[in-house]
Amino acid sequence: MCGIVGYVGTRDALPLLLSGLQRLEYRGYDSTGLAVCSADTMRVVRSEGKLQQLQSKINPTDFVGHTGVGHTRWATHGKPSDQNAHPHCSEHIAIVHNGIIENYHTLRNEIESDGYQCVSETDSEIIAHLILKTLRDGAQTLSLALRGVLPKLEGSYAIVLLSEREPERIVAATNGSPLVIGKGKNEMFLASDVTAFLSETNHVVYLEAGDVVTLEQDSIDVVNHDGMPVSKSSSEITWNITQAEKQGFRHFMLKEIYEQPQVLSDTLSGRIDAANAHVVLDEISIDPALQKLSLIACGTSFHAALIGRFLFEQLARISSSCELASEFRYRNPVIGTDELTVVISQSGETADTMIAAQEAKRLGSKILAISNVIDSSLPRFSDHVLYTRAGPEISVASTKAFTTQLVTLALLAIHIGVQKNTIDDTTRSHLIDELMMLPTKMADSIRSSECLQDIIVHYENARGFIFLGRGNLYPIALEGALKLKETSYLHAEGYPAGEMKHGPIAMIDKDFPVIALAPQGVLYPKMKTNIAEVKSRGARVIAIATEGDKEITSLVDDVVFLPDIHPLFLPVLASVPMQLFAYYVADRKGTDIDQPRNLAKSVTVE
Ligand code: AGP
Numbered sequence: 001m002c003g004i005v006g007y008v009g010t011r012d013a014l015p016l017l018l019s020g021l022q023r024l025e026y027r028g029y030d031s032t033g034l035a036v037c038s039a040d041t042m043r044v045v046r047s048e049g050k051l052q053q054l055q056s057k058i059n060p061t062d063f064v065g066h067t068g069v070g071h072t073r074w075a076t077h078g079k080p081s082d083q084n085a086h087p088h089c090s091e092h093i094a095i096v097h098n099g100i101i102e103n104y105h106t107l108r109n110e111i112e113s114d115g116y117q118c119v120s121e122t123d124s125e126i127i128a129h130l131i132l133k134t135l136r137d138g139a140q141t142l143s144l145a146l147r148g149v150l151p152k153l154e155g156s157y158a159i160v161l162l163s164e165r166e167p168e169r170i171v172a173a174t175n176g177s178p179l180v181i182g183k184g185k186n187e188m189f190l191a192s193d194v195t196a197f198l199s200e201t202n203h204v205v206y207l208e209a210g211d212v213v214t215l216e217q218d219s220i221d222v223v224n225h226d227g228m229p230v231s232k233s234s235s236e237i238t239w240n241i242t243q244a245e246k247q248g249f250r251h252f253m254l255k256e257i258y259e260q261p262q263v264l265s266d267t268l269s270g271r272i273d274a275a276n277a278h279v280v281l282d283e284i285s286i287d288p289a290l291q292k293l294s295l296i297a298c299g300t301s302f303h304a305a306l307i308g309r310f311l312f313e314q315l316a317r318i319s320s321s322c323e324l325a326s327e328f329r330y331r332n333p334v335i336g337t338d339e340l341t342v343v344i345s346q347s348g349e350t351a352d353t354m355i356a357a358q359e360a361k362r363l364g365s366k367i368l369a370i371s372n373v374i375d376s377s378l379p380r381f382s383d384h385v386l387y388t389r390a391g392p393e394i395s396v397a398s399t400k401a402f403t404t405q406l407v408t409l410a411l412l413a414i415h416i417g418v419q420k421n422t423i424d425d426t427t428r429s430h431l432i433d434e435l436m437m438l439p440t441k442m443a444d445s446i447r448s449s450e451c452l453q454d455i456i457v458h459y460e461n462a463r464g465f466i467f468l469g470r471g472n473l474y475p476i477a478l479e480g481a482l483k484l485k486e487t488s489y490l491h492a493e494g495y496p497a498g499e500m501k502h503g504p505i506a507m508i509d510k511d512f513p514v515i516a517l518a519p520q521g522v523l524y525p526k527m528k529t530n531i532a533e534v535k536s537r538g539a540r541v542i543a544i545a546t547e548g549d550k551e552i553t554s555l556v557d558d559v560v561f562l563p564d565i566h567p568l569f570l571p572v573l574a575s576v577p578m579q580l581f582a583y584y585v586a587d588r589k590g591t592d593i594d595q596p597r598n599l600a601k602s603v604t605v606e
Pocket residue numbers: 298299300301302344345346347348349350353396397398399486600601602603
C-alpha cells in the first residue's frame with residue numbers, strides 16, 4: 001500500500017531515494033517524505049501530495065549523505081498531510097512504516113505518559129518514540145532497540161529506521177508487509193517492492209515475517225526476534241525496468257491494455273503441447289482425489305475467481321465456490337481435506353488475501369496461488385504456484401493481470417478436467433485450439449474496441465452506468481463497472497441481466513445508459529429481452545456483440561463487435577471493451593488515470 005525505499009552505500013542517497021519513490025508512487029501517493037543521514041546530521045523532509053511537491057521542498061545541497069530512507073503514503077490513520085507523512089522522528093531516530101499498528105492507542109497513551117509527545121495522528125509515529133525510549137533505557141544498538149520494541153507491536157508492519165548516531169546502517173523488520181533487499185556493489189537497497197531499485201540491481205533477498213535486518217554497504221545481517229541468525233538466499237529478478245516504463249503510451253493503463261496479446265501468449269508459452277493437444281502444467285501437482293475448489297481473492301482478482309468457477313465446474317465438473325478474501329476469514333469456514341483453495345492475487349501482497357490464505361491453510365487446505373509477482377508473499381506461502389506472466393502492472397486499474405489470470409484459470413481447469421477424465425479428446429483439442437487463438441483474437445478485440453473513443457461522447461451527461469451480463473459474462477459486467485468507478489469516479493454498477501427487473505430497472509432513463517454484454521449463444525435471446533426492457537425505458541445502450549451479428553445494430557445505439565471464440569474464453573476478449581471504455585471516459589474527464597484518488601496498487605492493509 002505505502003511504499004518504502006532505503007539505501008546505504010557509497011553514492012549520494014538522495015537521487016536514489018527520489019527515483020525509487022517515483023517508481024513506488026503507484027503504491028500510495030497522498031504524501032511522501034524522506035530522510036538522509038550522515039555522521040551527526042539527519043535531514044528530513046515531508047510533504048502532502050505527490051512526489052513533485054516533496055521535490056519542490058528539497059535543496060539537494062542540504063541532503064548530503066550515503067544513507068537514507070523514503071516513503072510514499074496511503075493514509076490509514078490520519079489524513080494526508082505534511083505532519084502525517086513519513087518519516088516520523090524522535091530526536092535522532094527516523095522511521096518509516098507500512099502496515100497498521102492495531103494497538104497504537106494503548107501504546108500512544110503509554111509513550112505520552114512517559115513524556116514523549118506525538119505530533120502526528122498516525123499509528124506509526126509511536127514506533128520512533130518507542131525506539132528512542134528503548135535506546136535510552138539501555139539498548140546498545142538500533143537493531144537491539146528495534147527488537148526490544150517489536151514484541152509490543154500488534155498488527156502488520158514493515159519498519160525501516162535510521163539514526164545519525166549509526167549513519168553507516170539501516171535497520172528494518174517485517175511482519176506481514178513485504179520488504180526486499182537489493183544487493184549492489186558496495187551498496188544495499190531495501191524496499192517494499194523491487195521496482196524501487198531494479199534499475200540499480202537485480203540481485204534480491206526477500207525478508208520474511210519475523211526477520212530483523214541490519215544493512216551496511218557490504219553486509220546483510222538477518223536475525224529473528226531473539227537475535228538468532230537467519231540464513232537467507234538471494235535470487236535474481238529476470239524482468240527489467242524498461243518493462244515497467246510507459247514506452248510512448250500516455251498512460252500505463254493504456255500501455256498495459258495494448259500489451260495483452262503479447263502477455264496472453266507469454267502466459268500460454270510452454271504450457272501447451274500443441275502436437276498432442278495437451279495442457280502442460282509441470283509447475284503443480286493436483287491430488288487426483290480433489291473434490292472441491294474454493295476460490296478466494298479481492299477486487300478484480302475476485303472477478304477472475306468468479307469466472308474460474310465456471311471453468312472448473314464446466315470443464316472439470318468440480319464443485320467450486322468463490323469468496324471475497326475479506327469475508328472468508330471471519331465466517332468460520334468449513335474446509336475439507338479433499339479441497340484445494342485457489343488464491344488469486346496479481347500483487348501477491350494483498351493483506352486480506354494473504355490472511356484468507358493463511359486461514360485456509362490453518363484449516364487444513366492446500367493452497368494454490370495464482371499470482372503475477374514472482375516470489376511475492378502469497379506464492380512464497382503457498383503449496384503450489386501458477387504465475388500469470390503479465391509482466392509488471394503499474395496502473396492501479398488492473399487490466400493485463402486480469403486477462404492473464406483468466407487464461408491461467410482456463411489452463412488449470414483443463415488440466416484438472418483431463419486428470420479427472422471429464423473432457424473428451426475432441427473437446428480438449430478444440431479447447432486447446434481456441435486457447436491458442438486468444439492472443440490474435442485479443443489484438444482484434446483491441447482494434448475493434450477502439451471505436452469506443454468516438455462512442456463515449458454520447459454518454460457524457462450520464463448520471464451513472466449499468467453493466468449487464470449473464471453467465472460467465474456477469475463477472476465481466478462487474479469488472480466493467482469497477483474499472484469505470486476506479487478510473488472516472490463515476491457511479492457504475494455491474495448486474496446480472498436477469499436481476500434488472502428485480503430493482504435496478506427503476507434507475508433507468510435516458511441519462512442512465514446500459515452497457516450490455518450480448519454475444520451470440522444460448523443466453524443471447526434473454527439478453528435481447530433485457531435490452532428491449534431498458535430501451536423501452538429510454539436508456540441509451542452499447543452492446544458488446546459477436547462479429548457479424550447484424551440484428552443487434554437495430555436493437556441498440558452503439559455496438560462493439562468481438563471475434564467469435566469458445567464461450568468459456570469469451571470473458572478474456574470481452575474484458576477489452578470494458579477496459580477501453582473506462583480508459584477513454586477517464587481520459588476525457590481528465591482524471592489521474594494511473595493513480596486514481598484514494599486507491600493504491602497493492603492493498604497491504606486489512
Ligand atoms: C483492480 O483494478 C483493482 N485495483 C483492485 O480491485 C485489485 O484487483 C485488488 O485490490 C486485488 O489486488 P491483487 O490482485 O493484487 O490481490
